[in-house]
Amino acid sequence: MFWNRKKAPAVTLPTGIGAADFAGAGTPLKFNSVEFRDGQQSLFATRMTTEDMIPLLTRMDQVGYDSMEMWGGATFDVAVRFLKEDPWERVREFKKYVKKTPLKMVLRGQNLVGYKAYPDDIVEKFVLKAAEAGIDVFLIFDALQDLRNCEAAFNAVKKAGKKIEGSVQYNVSPFHTTEVFVQNALDQEKMGASLMHVEDMAGLMTPQAAYELISALKKALKIPVHLHCHCTGGMAEMTYWEAIRAGVDGLDVCVSSMSMGPAHPPIESFLAALKGTSRDPKIDLEQFKSINDDFLKLRKKYADFETKLVGVDVGCLQHQVPGGMLSNLESQLTAMKLYDRLPEVLEEVSRVRADMGYPPLATPSSQMCGAQATTNVLTGNRYSMVSKELKEYCRGMYGMPPGPISPELLEKALGDEKPTFPRPGDMLQPGFEAARQEVGNLARTEEDVLTYALFPNYAPDFLRAKYGL
Template sequence: MDFFKRKEPAAPAPAVQTSNAGHTQFASSTPVKFNSVEFRDGVQSLLATRVTTEDMIPLLKRMDAVGYDSMEMWGGATFDVCIRYLNDDPWNRVRTFKHFMKNTPLKMVLRGQNLVGYHAYPDDIVEKFVECAANAGIDVFLIFDALQDLRNCETAFRAVKKMGKKIEGSVQYNLSPFHTTEKFVENALEQQKMGAELIHVEDMAGLMTPPAAYELISALKAALDIPVHLHCHCTGGMAEMCYWEAIRAGVDGLDVCVSSLGMGPGHPPIESFIAGLRGTPRDPKIDLAQFNELNEGFQYLRTRRKEYESRLIGVDVGCLQHQIPGGMLTNMENQLRSMNALDRLPEILREVTRVRADMGYPPLATPSSQMCGAQATSNVMMGERYKTVSKEMRDYCRGMYGCPPGDISPELMKKALGDEKPITCRPADLLEPGWEKAKTEIGDLAHSDEDVLTYALFPNIAVNYLKNRYETKE
């Protein structure tokens, strides 16, 4: 089906009634900006990231014409999935988007010192990765650390500054005894001092309530001199209400998807806010009619990848307890389905809550979400808590991922480390430089610096990926 070749013009969007906006009080009168997340977090949350660059190309020119402030289309799980499952060059994906996106800045999600992987990499690898990503076409680097330990963001911030690109700092929203509005503001202020030009509030698990959104955005706008954007998932059923309260509080931008790739564990639809803001001081003045064919295209994409689609169609208020992000929930469903153990998911989600408390209440962003989810799954499937502890969880307890918000439980520390003491320094300070070592190890199989980086990041799968890539071309 070629869904963009139409002989007849698309039907116009229905007229949207405007009402007297005087009843709504806005803390800002500037138009709301929108950041597109369909091609990164959208497909990660709803389709386990199993979408190729080729799948995306037919949509790009129309997406570029919408009027987005930026497009998040790289980073997160996209890099790993490209080389592990799709045989799809992640670096060429950036160049392909840059070719088609003439008006919209491209954004990537960078996991601080972990880049697009699941552990800390040496500083020289971080610097080289940022350089290559910027040269490929990334304009905005959304940088975060799963534990909000900003020591793990310092090298990435410096590298992005050196390349003259935009730094978007990130606050990982979650619920715990150690996460308060005051702490979030304090962390954001520190990132502003470090050079962030924008602060992104990430509600990755759909936990935020409307009053909390108003309170946090109001506090950040009062404290910061830079714009504030909000990112919510619809898992808990409150994201759209949170966005409206954030708009009232003066938020500068929102992360959205088109409606046919939204909701569930994904994101609020842009069309709802274009319509809802019509005639108000914050009206973005974006044409609704252009989404007719876009929605047809994204619906077709979902149909093509339906075997990976999340089973969460409506709302999961259980996220307020387990706090698992949308993308991880989809992947967990797929993994349990492959093990014929999908019926154990509710039990595992309950165990996630206990394991997260034992870990000192980290935000469940990558990689702490994967560690917590894997440990909870192991605990349930083996019928005994911490019968086995993964290498990643041991390193977490050692402090190799940074400092958690709270204390790690004595039971978990004992199982993971025995009598060993955790480190207190910046984790990357213990790592030897990695660039020259990676170049030597990969040798002639690497045809570019990008190939060397791919190997440095994922040595266990990069060799076969690179062999397949170049043998196919030959």
């Protein structure tokens, strides 16, 4: 009978993962908070207001993050266009409450926080004003990995005395290999990056690929390496673990209530998994309960903008659409009452990306690719209409694509015109003083002038509302 069974032999359980299992053993793993920027951008189209962020900031500052990514990317555009709040004030508000954790912004190289290249003087002025407002770390990337587009921004950050975090845009194509990524990172280290960020914006990276790439970067670079993955493809947590084994120095995370789906892995899971190991960061798990409760309330508040992706989208391994781009595509198609066409659009994204020379789908190439794919699907006639931005891309005004642009797209976009690929900044006249003259009395600060220079179409209405004009 069952109560007379023989007693099972004693089993000696392991006490924890040994130092030998990790490269970089003995160095606590660092974590970077992305809830206020990429997390909310991926989950609900960047609609969280500064007012809703403030009650969380003191508690988030106490967690022990290496940095807090809270500005740049789409936050600037959305604040001005939809939230009607001054994005510059957000940085100053954060600085009132976040006393210990460095504030980070994502800067799109020559494109700053916009969707095209801006003149070098505007790049320098923008970085200076961002640093003065309170940005400590500038995560700089170029969507095409054309580092000529990062030179002005790198120089401006050095001039401002702030920290440069370089970025490798991970994606899968015939033109992207571990050797290419490592060389690009080495070039950025020589340019002045003091930290290297690997961005898997679409959740494509496999655990094996992570181990290989992080190992290669750690071997080649003298600076720390951090990894950023989205959970879209269902592999991010496994990928992070292999990166830890390979010696990665830091990971981008969300708290659990803002994690998964097209967002990022949860910090709590890794704190539990690393407890007692040679890389234990010794961050207290108890502090996350109230933080998660408040983020859950915010997710309910912004439910109308919430991504419809539940669980995993293995299709991302094919279309390579990043989380933020996916939620925006969903939102736009829903607004047009065409959400059922999303699978067709995502299939077309893959074809358009190949035609564009396989750019990583980071801003602004992701927006160009997504918009053109949507147009192709809805018109039923590929490239019968080509956006102004994609024409400029074909002319080389965004930099050098990783691979050749297809003859079909070139012909539809440019006709007989032959593209050249100069450094985009060299093709632009200084723009700050011209913007100051154009905006006139609507702008009362240099920040206002920059807002106008970046978004002249809707900045005037924003500035009139700001000053009650």
